[in-house]
Amino acid sequence: MPAGRLPGRKAATAAPEAPPIRLGYIDYLNCLPVYFGIEQGAVELDVTVQKGPPSALNRAFREGRLDVTPVSSIEYARHAADCVIIPGLSISADGRVASILLFHRRPLEELDGRPVALTASSATSVVLTRIILELRYGVRPAYRVAPPDLDAMLAEHDAALLIGDDALLAAQAYPEIPHVDLGAEWKAFTGHPMVYALWVARRELAEADPAALRRVVRVFHASQEYAWDRRPEMVAEAVARRGLPPDVVDDYFDLIRHEFGPRYRRGLVAFYEYARRLGELDAVPPLRVWGEE
Template structure:
């Protein structure tokens, strides 16, 4: 009997457009969802504890020889992302020699911050990794990086901080989109579950499209769970992109080159995409 397909889901609202209308009943026990923060899902896919799912795009690069990205799925932004913030006690230009606390839930954003501060601003800072609690992070640090719902809620609470959106900074310096997460599958899973994988991929794309056509149910749900006001969530979801097309690949591969230049990756990485026959994505596939 073929085992079920184990699928990772990040515990943040930024992936919900791809999962919110996912038709689970269609699969009748053939799939299992595993929900965790990005860092945990990164580890789970690398260890074979899940078969596919949304992971940090930096983690994809670390295991690119073993993974393929599912076509036309990502968490990206062209400019402001709205959920990845550097909270700083002083202006970003004045952070030379600073101590920055990093969330322990991320990989992509942690390394994006290092690229922004070192490559774009020419700053030299030291880092410490902590649980994502802003007050604790800033107790002994000059700045703190938060992502996802932790970042959104911390910004809503306000405070005497300078707040910088990393998606906005990346776009300002490069002009590129930034892809924070990809849906990735381990290569050996494709042979074992090709037909089921095709169905799952189609269901993800259908959920994304249904959300795109009508944001109201998703916004109502998230506002009911987290508060903040519906207008906040409309603005947030409209600023996110869940496609993965040529412009997203170009921006992501430039990020990988920047990471390699700083020694964060051993070498630049090219994204390889899995696409089943009949899938209507808009990306030039890597053969």
Template sequence: MGPLSQEQLRLGRIGYLNVLPIYYPLESGIVSHNFEIVSGTPSFLNGLMARGDLDLSVVSSIEYARHPERYFILPDLSISCRGAVKSVLLLSRNPIDQLDGETILVSSQSHTSVALLKILLSLFLGKKAVFEPASCTEALERGKQPVAFLAIGDEALRLRHHPEYPYQWDLGQVWREWTGLPFVFALWVIQRQAVERWNGRLAPAIRSLSSAKKWGRTHLNEICLQATGENILDIEELHAYYDCLGYNLDSDEQRGLELFYRCLHRIEEIGEVPGLEIYSISEHSGGSFQPIERFNFPLNGAMLFNQTN
């Protein structure tokens, strides 16, 4: 193995259209970087990060909640929405409020989306359902006709107009209407061990990600042209899709994330509510990272828990 300076950071990449504005500038050479990029589903990347096989990655936001001791959150990066997200959909044959006790097929590719559905059914509607992990597309192709299914990512974009499932929840929209806050589906995190190992030499990597996000968000026409190659959406639909997505992690996104974590604790998906430990490049330490103090925002959604008590 060569000197540390010659090594590449292993960076995880979700294989969905929603990350294209950040990864296309990196993979095409528009933004220089020192990453080895590894692609996979959100759950696959969560597993690689949990085992320490990646240095940094986009991960489901629930992964940080389950293992905050392993990670620092990278600054000002997320996959989020302030309303409809279009790619996290509950599709049902019956009205959503009639799903109490029913079995819902759920994608095994995103733990965050499944947890969000549990929260919305339990705390928002006061309903319970049975969740069965499955590939929604494969189930439908085999002739299985579930009462309802949760589809995410590119699968949701393909199935969103299924004629036999007229009732639909866009989970980003429902969360927004319920809480008034954005929902953060994914974060970029870095292993704490990687921070120690690289000892302050991570600043160029974070700047590359920041530059890629800036380029991608200001060149959406090119991003959409690239995305048409997946044959999922046409160019107008792609523009509408990317307009729904946010890639920042501002104070509103942080408040939404913290409320999500409180809801996870409420439904006993996590043992305690983690603080958000975010790293930023210090101007006074030669480009190393310094932790920002844990945020403790007052949450407008605190009264939501009273609705189902």
């Protein structure tokens, strides 16, 4: 669906003059279980939608062009003062994730000083790649940001990071190219689940119109319930959208988690600690979850 309004109807309780919420939507299957009910018009929310890769939504939010959106978890840490975290929601996995993949032409232990391509779509997984390569494997490659095209990336680099649907599709298209799953690597290295993205709202909006934000939170939860109650339809929609085999999509929807409980929060703080150690963060920010402050 192009950027524009989702088919959800205007909420009856919205103030008539309230402008629609500007909502971000990561254009990957990992967001479908959160937005399926809204897309299908099953739950009401007055929104305009901007779709894009995480890096584009990170930037749009930073520049004040979105009110509520998923952002890379590292992006939250870099701009924590300007936003609040929507409770009970994330894009996470407890180990293998299937969509955060480092494809490699030589063993990871041999990547010291070698060129490694990092997808321009990511922020969090770029840092995760550094943590795994530098702290787990003890190598320090020469990183370059590149568009998410595996052929082009590996023509000039010894390894390439892809995320989201690009990674799911590349694993199907290039079964002969070895890859590691960075969610599994993170779990083996730290024992923690990994939180890749958080939904955030502009702090200004949270303070000026808490009722609007409460509505959004309710709708997100209702939309997810709708999605999981209709898992076969959701899988069929995902298959139609991306042309992935149904069993791959089904497996993916088992792996990807949207919770943000204590274990996931500890995993996120551990990730921030490592990021700080690598100079990717000045400090580990507090997790400011809306309603808990």
